[in-house]
Amino acid sequence: MERVDVAIVGGGPAGACAAERAAAHGAETVLFEQGVPREDRDELGPDSTDAAGMLDYWIDIMDFDHREIPDDVIHQELDATEFVGPSSRLELSTTGIDADYPRFGYTFHRARMDDWLHERASDAGADLRVGTGVKSLETDLRAASPKGPTHTLTLSDGAQLEAQYVVLADGPQRRITLEALDQFTPPGRSVSDHLSPPEANHIAYQEYREFPPELFEEDRLKFWWGYMPGETAYPWMFPNDGTVARVGLTMPIGMDLEDVPNPGAYALLEPTDDQLPSGAEYIRRLLEREYGDEYDVEEDIPIVEDRGKSKGTETYPISSTRPIDSPVGANIAVAGGAMGTTSAFHEGGYHVAVRTGKIAGRLAATDSLESYNDVWKRAIGDEIVRNVAFADIVADYEPDDWDRAFEIVTDMQGSGDENAILERTYSAGIGATKLLTAYKKRKFGYRDGRYVQLTEDEYFY
Structure with missing residues (x-):
């Protein structure tokens, strides 16, 4: 049976970045992506479907220098976002968060971006097998390996492969993730109960x-x-x-x-x-x-x-739910949309997929996967907290609520950054005070990683 150090399931941004980092750190790495056709791609590739917008500070979250992203990936440079309510409008010309990128953001060609990430992974030495999917994953918790549990992957062609570490990056459909993780959870607390696609996703x-x-x-x-x-x-x-x-x-x-x-x-x-x-x-x-x-x-x-x-x-x-921890004690990391990092508020997830993939790949390659859950929280925790707090606030909004919110934020904008908004709370009126109080209360409730809906200590091995 073929054996590798790190096997990655899924070739989207999380999987490709995990493969690049693992290979760059010297691990024998293989990535499996079943591949889908597209009108604007000559060959099979990852399921590169997304609205594909990138805000300025998201590039920093990805841990990329914006100058290294190829020019042909970027469609349009952006200066603002416009929110249209039933009878109101709100324009934001800044994210309010410090960033190296000089403008509001850009739109990009998702398939070209994914292909660039694949090129980086291949150049680093990863074996990318696009067109080969994974049918199942079995974990041997009592493996004789000095590095702990090992995994057997059964591929779509019937072949099998053994890996010391696995990164699950199979996106919001979670074809492999749910079954692979359910083996470590008790009835009533299974991963499927939290991340079953019809309940945990939008279309x-x-x-x-x-x-x-x-x-x-x-x-x-x-x-x-x-x-x-x-x-x-x-x-x-x-x-x-x-x-x-x-x-x-x-x-x-x-x-x-x-x-x-x-x-x-x-x-x-x-x-x-x-x-x-x-x-x-x-x-x-x-x-x-x-x-x-x-x-x-x-x-x-x-x-x-x-x-x-x-x-x-x-x-x-x-994916439109809160994230889960990974069963790192079983030498498994879940990254990107598969773990639920996509924002339930604005459905933007490319940047957190890239960053979690990079972290998972590096830690797997350096036999340090036990720290994955702590490291990804430090890297993207602030972003997750912002998004789940906003998602909570607007969960029951109806049309009139959106109009009121946009009018309040328009009054609060001031110079446009987050501190200016906070300073203008009083002058913007009681509505602004209530909105900011609700936001801060929800953020406080999710402090110290409490936004995670299935924690590491709930897995059993």
């Missing part, structure tokens, strides 16, 4: 649309809040290359119209609806609402069919 849908030049906003991200029902459900628009933009949305999986107490309050629902619209119908309604008075949407803002996964459209799951 996202996006279309690549060609806009008339006069409509294309190249320097900003745009989000519509309070337009569709569901916890953290919203449409977005991200500028791409030329005048192509990705228009998409996220929404909970399995939500029904009967679950919506006041459907008439949502701009993208219609009185004749007998069920919630599909992603494509939501996008059509949004574009008609924004531009239909002056433009024929299908003629003037057409889908660009040579992009994305399938004729200019993409559908994909996004």
